[in-house]
Amino acid sequence: MPTTVRRTAAAVAALTLLAACSPADSGGRTTLTIxxxxxxxxxxxxxxxxxxxxDITVQNRVTDFDTHHKGLATQLATGRGxxxxxxxxxxxxxxxxxxxxxxxxxxxxxxxxxxxQWAPWKWAQGTDGDFVLGLGTDMGSLALCYRRDLxxxxxxxxxxxxxxxxxxxWPAYAAVADRFTRKTPGVKFADSAGTVYTAMLNQSxxxxxxxxxxxxxxxxxxxxxxxxxLAGGIAAKGQTAAATTFTQAWNxxxxxxxxxxxxxxxxxxxxxxxxxGDANKGKWDVTTVPGKSGNQGGSFLTVPKQGSHQKEAYELxxxxxxxxxxxxLFLSDGILPxxxxxxxxxxxxxxxxxxxxxxxxxxxxxxxxxxxxxxYRGLHDADVRPEFGRAxxxxxxxxxxxxxxWAQAVxxxxxxxx
Amino acid sequence: MRTRFARFxxxxxxxxxxxxxxxxxxxxxxxxxLYTAWVSLHDWNLLEGGQGRLGLxxxxxxxxxxxxxxxxxxxxxxxxxxxxxxxxxxxxIAALLDxxxxxxxxxxxxxxLPNVVSVVAIGLVFGQLFxxxxxxxxxxxxxxxxxxxxxxxxxxxxxxxxxxxVLWRWTGYNALIYLAAMQxxxxxxxxxxxxxxxxxxxxxxxxTVPGIRPAIAFTAVAGTVNGLQLFAEPQLFDAGGSGATxxxxxxxxxLVMYLYEKGFTQFNAGYAAALTWVMFVVCALxxxxxxxxxxxxxxxx
Numbered sequence: 001m002p003t004t005v006r007r008t009a010a011a012v013a014a015l016t017l018l019a020a021c022s023p024a025d026s027g028g029r030t031t032l033t034i035x036x037x038x039x040x041x042x043x044x045x046x047x048x049x050x051x052x053x054x055d056i057t058v059q060n061r062v063t064d065f066d067t068h069h070k071g072l073a074t075q076l077a078t079g080r081g082x083x084x085x086x087x088x089x090x091x092x093x094x095x096x097x098x099x100x101x102x103x104x105x106x107x108x109x110x111x112x113x114x115x116x117q118w119a120p121w122k123w124a125q126g127t128d129g130d131f132v133l134g135l136g137t138d139m140g141s142l143a144l145c146y147r148r149d150l151x152x153x154x155x156x157x158x159x160x161x162x163x164x165x166x167x168x169x170w171p172a173y174a175a176v177a178d179r180f181t182r183k184t185p186g187v188k189f190a191d192s193a194g195t196v197y198t199a200m201l202n203q204s205x206x207x208x209x210x211x212x213x214x215x216x217x218x219x220x221x222x223x224x225x226x227x228x229x230l231a232g233g234i235a236a237k238g239q240t241a242a243a244t245t246f247t248q249a250w251n252x253x254x255x256x257x258x259x260x261x262x263x264x265x266x267x268x269x270x271x272x273x274x275x276x277g278d279a280n281k282g283k284w285d286v287t288t289v290p291g292k293s294g295n296q297g298g299s300f301l302t303v304p305k306q307g308s309h310q311k312e313a314y315e316l317x318x319x320x321x322x323x324x325x326x327x328x329l330f331l332s333d334g335i336l337p338x339x340x341x342x343x344x345x346x347x348x349x350x351x352x353x354x355x356x357x358x359x360x361x362x363x364x365x366x367x368x369x370x371x372x373x374x375x376y377r378g379l380h381d382a383d384v385r386p387e388f389g390r391a392x393x394x395x396x397x398x399x400x401x402x403x404x405x406w407a408q409a410v411x412x413x414x415x416x417x418x
Numbered sequence: 419m420r421t422r423f424a425r426f427x428x429x430x431x432x433x434x435x436x437x438x439x440x441x442x443x444x445x446x447x448x449x450x451x452l453y454t455a456w457v458s459l460h461d462w463n464l465l466e467g468g469q470g471r472l473g474l475x476x477x478x479x480x481x482x483x484x485x486x487x488x489x490x491x492x493x494x495x496x497x498x499x500x501x502x503x504x505x506x507x508x509x510x511i512a513a514l515l516d517x518x519x520x521x522x523x524x525x526x527x528x529x530x531l532p533n534v535v536s537v538v539a540i541g542l543v544f545g546q547l548f549x550x551x552x553x554x555x556x557x558x559x560x561x562x563x564x565x566x567x568x569x570x571x572x573x574x575x576x577x578x579x580x581x582x583x584v585l586w587r588w589t590g591y592n593a594l595i596y597l598a599a600m601q602x603x604x605x606x607x608x609x610x611x612x613x614x615x616x617x618x619x620x621x622x623x624x625x626t627v628p629g630i631r632p633a634i635a636f637t638a639v640a641g642t643v644n645g646l647q648l649f650a651e652p653q654l655f656d657a658g659g660s661g662a663t664x665x666x667x668x669x670x671x672x673l674v675m676y677l678y679e680k681g682f683t684q685f686n687a688g689y690a691a692a693l694t695w696v697m698f699v700v701c702a703l704x705x706x707x708x709x710x711x712x713x714x715x716x717x718x719x
Contacts, residue, residue, distance in 0.1 A: 070682045077464050077687075095685070099465040241551075248545070252552055383684055386663070393666030397571035400667075416684070 035061045035083035037068035041333035076102045082304040084313035104303040106132040109314045121374030122338040126300045134300025135321040139338040140265030141369040142294040150260040154183040160287040173290045188241040188259040193392040197231035199263035203294045209378025232402035235395040242396040251275040265296040266336035286359040293371035384413045454691045462688035476692035489676040497645035499581035512596035529590035541654025548579045576670040583651040599633035631716045638708040649674035
């Protein structure tokens with residue numbers, strides 16, 4: 001009897017151990033998990049990586065943007081559950097850089113030798129002094145996506161070079177919005193005030209926080225107020241569809257053609273395609289963004305310390321962010337790499353997109369990336385940023401005018417930082 | 419020997435039998451509760467952990483926080499907008515179902531259906547129904563010449579919309595509980611009332627409702643706790659995404675949404691923990707008040 005008990009206990013213990021190990025090591029193969037959000041286009045690359053490394057299986061966990069970043073915070077806090085390789089979007093990077101003791105210093109695997117692959121500002125975003133937190137994936141250099149058919153209906157030029165000349169900067173954008181609305185009052189000119197505002201704001205080197213000492217400067221920095229007034233003005237005139245990117249309303253608005261322009265980072269093109277479907281093919285076109293360049297979005301691959309295969313995880317991240325793979329991602333999914341050698345590649349520059357009327361997206365985004373000036377993100381950027389977005393939303397809701405919305409945004413941002 | 423074992427058995431076995439409950443309660447009930455209390459006394463960042471002891475400072479800050487009172491008022495308002503019609507409707511439906519019906523089981527299962535549907539699905543569907551530009555509700559209002567309402571934009575309209583989701587989801591559930599209780603009301607009381615010539619209405623209020631008082635008290639308490647923990651419906655109703663602020667001016671941010679915003683958007687776990695404990699007290703108070711109200715109201719009837 002007692003031996004049976006002992007045997008059972010041993011078996012249970014062994015099973016528990018097995019259960020604890022099985023997700024990581026099944027049949028001598030190492031399983032790596034990689035957690036991403038939205039569309040990274042990694043599926044074919046992962047298959048290729050597995051073929052190159054027969055001893056490694058890679059599982060891709062994809063969740064939506066918010067769930068991904070909030071989940072990561074919980075996983076790091078509790079010390080378990082994070083994937084071996086985790087993508088972090090640039091607006092969350094300052095927050096996670098503060099908790100860098102939870103991440104592996106990629107420099108310890110020799111990541112610093114790779115520095116020259118990336119645009120210098122991108123490399124700087126993912127590092128903290130000598131500590132290498134993450135390897136850059138894509139970037140969101142900006143263009144302007146517009147509806148050719150709606151421009152025609154409003155007697156505006158439709159050729160992409162002429163549109164670029166018509167809208168060289170944001171004041172011109174607002175003026176064209178007025179012209180557009182006079183001709184076709186039933187259609188909105190922009191998707192949301194927030195998109196216009198963000199695109200404008202990202203063109204200035206500093207926004208809410210000072211680069212010098214990370215102090216709050218939103219209320220004194222003229223670029224913030226200018227962007228807010230212009231975007232708020234468009235909203236107050238009812239020229240936006242009030243549809244936030246990524247939401248259901250935005251998808252419906254794209255499908256129904258409710259708005260004519262959207263400042264689009266490279267990664268947004270595939271979302272427009274998906275929301276618009278075949279019915280809208282050829283109606284959209286891409287041209288230079290007002291103000292010529294800007295960056296919105298772009299991620300990093302990091303390796304949390306809690307993983308049990310950090311070296312292998314780093315190898316995977318390094319391979320996925322290597323120029324050859326980044327180039328494949330651009331050609332297949334239009335995801336713009338943050339590596340100059342790739343966006344200057346002749347094949348990338350020559351790339352056109354049939355969905356967008358054969359627009360030379362490679363040339364447009366590469367030019368935008370070249371002119372790009374990085375902007376500083378404060379430690380509390382992700383806390384403060386939404387307050388201004390919601391303020392613009394209140395103008396779109398018609399519950400406040402521009403000045404009231406501005407005053408409340410500044411006051412609430414200050415209260416948050418207290 | 420035998421009797422001593424029997425005595426031991428009689429003493430210890432019952433304890434052993436109930437021990438699993440206390441074990442589970444200690445692990446999943448008491449421990450998180452106490453740990454939350456501990457966290458609430460600290461400056462606690464979700465990522466970086468404890469940053470030093472604060473004492474009751476989190477609570478002090480919370481009690482001076484206008485967003486907290488806004489969330490509390492929203493929660494109570496949505497709760498009342500949903501609960502009052504919910505309980506009356508549930509009573510009515512239960513009374514209808516309590517009569518001899520053809521295909522009674524079909525009806526009874528049918529009214530529970532909304533409760534079985536995933537709350538996420540309900541949120542998404544209602545979010546579409548109440549959408550400003552493409553929503554069915556505005557479409558129907560348009561037939562009567564009413565201009566489209568931006569349901570998310572103002573306090574009252576958003577509260578009505580969220581309350582309608584809660585109402586839809588919980589009415590059938592409550593009705594089934596009332597129905598079960600109604601079937602246990604002794605039938606001789608009804609026969610006596612009929613002999614006395616009481617009307618159907620009078621019978622309902624004087625016999626049925628007092629007869630199911632424990633069920634009403636149960637739903638009042640359970641409904642209060644549920645109502646004050648409202649999260650998924652308003653969260654999914656937020657057209658601006660999932661910032662957990664419940665609209666651009668926090669017009670339908672509930673207490674749990676505020677808790678989520680503090681804890682998981684701003685990573686301020688200490689503050690969120692303090693909010694949890696304040697919510698615990700608020701829930702207890704509301705449940706007590708409701709229980710008292712129900713007792714008095716039903717006794718008076």
